[in-house]
Amino acid sequence: MDRQQFIQEVKGSQPALRRLLTALCSGNRAEADDIAQEAYLRAYLSLDSFRGQASFATWIRRIAVNEFISSRRRERASAPLTALETTPSESTADSAFRYQALYAALAELPRRERAAVTLFYLEGYASKEVAAIMDTEDGAVRKMLSRARGRLQTLLKPSNS
Numbered sequence: 001m002d003r004q005q006f007i008q009e010v011k012g013s014q015p016a017l018r019r020l021l022t023a024l025c026s027g028n029r030a031e032a033d034d035i036a037q038e039a040y041l042r043a044y045l046s047l048d049s050f051r052g053q054a055s056f057a058t059w060i061r062r063i064a065v066n067e068f069i070s071s072r073r074r075e076r077a078s079a080p081l082t083a084l085e086t087t088p089s090e091s092t093a094d095s096a097f098r099y100q101a102l103y104a105a106l107a108e109l110p111r112r113e114r115a116a117v118t119l120f121y122l123e124g125y126a127s128k129e130v131a132a133i134m135d136t137e138d139g140a141v142r143k144m145l146s147r148a149r150g151r152l153q154t155l156l157k158p159s160n161s
Helices: 003-024 029-045 056-074 090-108 111-122 127-134 138-156
Strands: none
Touching (some): 003 029, 003 090, 003 111, 029 056, 056 111, 056 127, 090 111, 090 138, 111 127
């Protein structure tokens, strides 16, 4: 793949990749953009390793998910998410506010479960595709999804008080 082909692939994959990373980052678009930029940089520097066995979109998603997981590892101490931190920017407040509870619940999941849920439920990938992107087995993805559903159900349950 040459530079021009890479540029075309990036243009085609950006909206979906940024949407995925925004969901993984619990609605934090600035963080999602930083991770996307890092993923594209890593992809460009590793172009010689792209063999075309999977589509460019799958390849870049794998890089981006790995970059997301690595960024979370670097944040050893993470503070609990507060309501103020989950409020979207003013320009997107009206449309994104309705996802605040979901983003807050997703933020409470372990990073790999959050990645699996986002890829499977929000991006619409099959569990085998999620396994390929996350570089794991299909059974492991199904187990992560099952655990995550249970946790999300508890986190999103309305309080009776």
